[in-house]
Amino acid sequence: METDTKNQLDFEAANQRLKGVVKRTPLEYNAGLSAKYECEIYLKREDLQVVRSYKLRGAYNMISQLSAEELSRGVVCASAGNHAQGVAFSCNALGTKGVIFMPEITPRQKITQTEMHGHGNIEIVLTGDTFDDCLREALIYTEAHQMTFIPPFDHYRIIEGQGTVGLEILEDLPDVEAVVMPIGGGGMAAGTSSYLKQHVPGVYLIGVEPEGAPSMLKAFEHGEPITLPEIDRFVDGAAVKRVGTLTYEICRELLDDMLLVPEGKVCTTILKLYNEDAIVVEPAGALSVAVLDACKDKIKGKKVVCVVSGGNNDIARMQEIKEKSLLYEGLKHYFIVRFPQRPGALKLFVTSVLGPHDDITRFEFIKKNDKENGPALVGIELQSADDYPALLKRMLAHRFNVLELNKDRTLFEYLV
Template sequence: METETKNQLDFNAAYDRIKDVVKRTPLEYNAGLSARYECEIYLKREDLQIVRSYKLRGAYNMISQLTEEELSRGVVCASAGNHAQGVAFSCNKLGTKGVIFMPEITPKQKVTQTEMHGHGSVELVLTGDTFDDCLMEALAYTEAHQMTFIPPFDNYRIIEGQGTVGVEILQDLPDIEAIIMPIGGGGLAAGTGSYLKQNVPGIDLIGVEPEGAPSMLEAFEHGGPVTLPEINRFVDGAAVKRVGKLTYQLCQDVLDEMLLVPEGKVCTTILKLYNEDAIVVEPAGALSVAVLDACRDKIKGKKVVCVISGGNNDIARMQEIKEKSLLYEGLKHYFIVRFPQRPGALKLFVNNVLGPHDDITRFEFIKKTEKENGPALVGIELKSAADYPALLKRMEAHRFSVIELNKDQTLFEYLV
């Protein structure tokens, strides 16, 4: 199908192909977000998909169209987690063998889920630090064993399958006016965006990437896909160094805007969705809601859909997510504090420097042989970011020499 053109994409046929296997996920009106942004916001809950991600759609759409001979030889894929689960589920459903390559940094929860959905039909190979590393290994394995490679995004059958998200949205909300979609490799935005643009010509299509992995935005700015030298892998479901050629072409045609969101804001959004709506999302799944502040003026008064792309969040990551959120919101600060050479300095710091609502969350002397008078690593959590200037003034007034680690990334990474 790679020889076909984008004009031959048939999203309705893909929907008919997968509808009895893939769960039709709800499109839920969110009253809180709607009131906050003065519009009607609906969440497309792909976190409630069978494999907790939209990725099953594309995987099943492609694998179900393979010949009997191709199915007998088996399939291979490379994935940071969600595509792997979709392929594993499809292999089990269609009775074919799958070999799945995943980066070594893939959260354990996603590895376990992939094995579970495969029900013995798949073999997992953990290799490389990023998706792009394991992709090379997977492609080499595919060629050596004459199997069929199932790409995570850059394939028309995959794009067609992901576009069924748009088919369901339009059935449930025919008067949709805007949609915000997360972008990793671009399959979801390319498919869903193309379908909706064809059927709702005036719709606003907004794509969003994590700030630390802006591969589609860079492609837009350079006139084609480019390989980013480094990426922040925290938003693992969207941490791709290079978007696809096909997905780039389609996204360039249909997207009206590309936006970036800081990883810290993604973390804040994950916590808010959990605390306010009892929705468990993975970092990539929070992108469409995290970017709403940047879209406020554009979406005001409109019917807007935010695609919640996945809910495979390992609970073991929650402490890291909370920490990143507090740092981003200016509620947590780390210092190297050199205590004055006088009796009671530590007591003075606790009683007179800390505000009434400030908490010490970490305290350790850096030089173990100079306790009580050597430099200490101190973490302080504030109730409000506005309390920070007053905290610094009190440190200065009481002659505490400090280094603000939040402002020194090198020291922060080394010590914290």
């Protein structure tokens, strides 16, 4: 790493500032994942942090270094949720006012948590559809009111604070060989990578992004950060259109691999962590575990740490998470079925087309005034993805005219 960057980052000093404020999160050995991937896998449980994510580390580290005059004027931030909670907690702890800009699509649970941690010291402004939209408004507000902007990732003090995740990992597991880190804007990955590479040069570092928001990967491919025209906002804690300039430079130099995970795979991982380990993670928090299938050959036999970055998951999203998981695993399929114009067609569909373990989860006629012969939207859940070819074959054999909506994204989004 370039010398000037090294001089800008003092992780030990940041660690001292955070003592008594930030929880030292556990590094837990996971027997199930270790057996599955034939290595030693440890989970760095940042979902158990004071604000349920690592973001507090960077926010407090930066705000605590502001002058008394700067603190008197207050701070501003833009966040999809977790950074907002870190800033809110810090404002309350340090007795300063905060104005927090959040996207309008932010889950209600994260808004409520932010208000709770702020204890009356913060004001929340909901604006825009993405982090990048509310960032623009936050910067305008900051300048107009002469306050201090607390960026979510692209600042040395933020990177330094978030990098204390790496410091704790190395103290708990000195012989760590690989670390898997989720990437949104890149602050935690940049800081953690900087610290680990300084002390364990041979450690293998893997960054992971959601498939629908590959901003760091695209920056690598283009040789500089670029603004993606559109992103999938589902993994809200890691869905940014553009990574930071500082974080890009550090990650480009230090990361050994950069991988993507489909949103459906993330959902499957969320459910497995909950059902098998009683761990509640948000979508971004599941990224490091969800990517293990894609890098299993590279981590085999190694001591591996997966950073579970956050646990702010709104329970109201669980039905959506389950649906996305079933679709990704090939266990749920939607069709437009045009029933033959003959008596008993619907009964035939249920008794002869559906398999013994198939279940209709949705049925509605598309044309409300033509229920005898009109097309119907049918959702079917399977016990095994391998049952699908036989189901389709039976539909054709019994002369049911069907359109597979899972294969038509436009129609699927419109009808389902």
